[in-house]
Amino acid sequence: MSRWAPDARERLESAALDLFVENGYEETTVAQIADRAGLNRATFFRHFADKREVLFGGEDVLAELFADGIRAAAPDATLTECLQAAFAAAEVAMTPQQRTKAAKRVLVVAANSEVQERGLLKHARIARSISAALRARGVEELSARLGAEVGMLAFSIAVERWMGSDNDEPFPAHAAAALSDLQVRAAELGSQPHLSI
Helix, strand or coil: CCCCCCCHHHHHHHHHHHHHHHHCCCCCCHHHHHHHHCCCHHHHHHHCCCHHHHHHCHHHHHHHHHHHHHHHCCCCCCHHHHHHHHHHHHHHCCCHHHHHHHHHHHHHHHCCHHHHHHHHHHHHHHHHHHHHHHHHCCCCHHHHHHHHHHHHHHHHHHHHHHHHCCCCCCHHHHHHHHHHHHHHHHHHHHCCCCCCC
């Protein structure tokens, strides 16, 4: 394959995820990733700042998609409807191919605390993006922050369900269900305790 192929980023990402799963994150080098992708190190660094970015580079795209979805929501949309619009906008990034990659990412992140820390930073950045988009719509600060955190929790739950699903239900359906489940649970917080033994 040509080193200048237009799908270089995709090839690097796939090679990296495969190597991280096979050999471990720490043991995998940039040179190995580039070689597996049929590219060179310079090409790797044109696409990624470091090998951690292979795992989280798409998070910036998600942050922008979420914010775009919120901005595009109807003017009278509720906070919940804004979050649903954000999840719907993310559908273009949450493809069946990404579903396979997401499962690999989960394995790699779970095995490496340094990578987990980077993931938390990216999570916080996306939450700030959602909160800013909600505030730009006139949602007051505390509600925007709460909405962003609930949205991110719903997103995390939806990703888990989406990866574990044995059907082709699109990601936004999983996200809407997760958000609804969280709203039900939140409403129950003031009621009698539900203990599971």
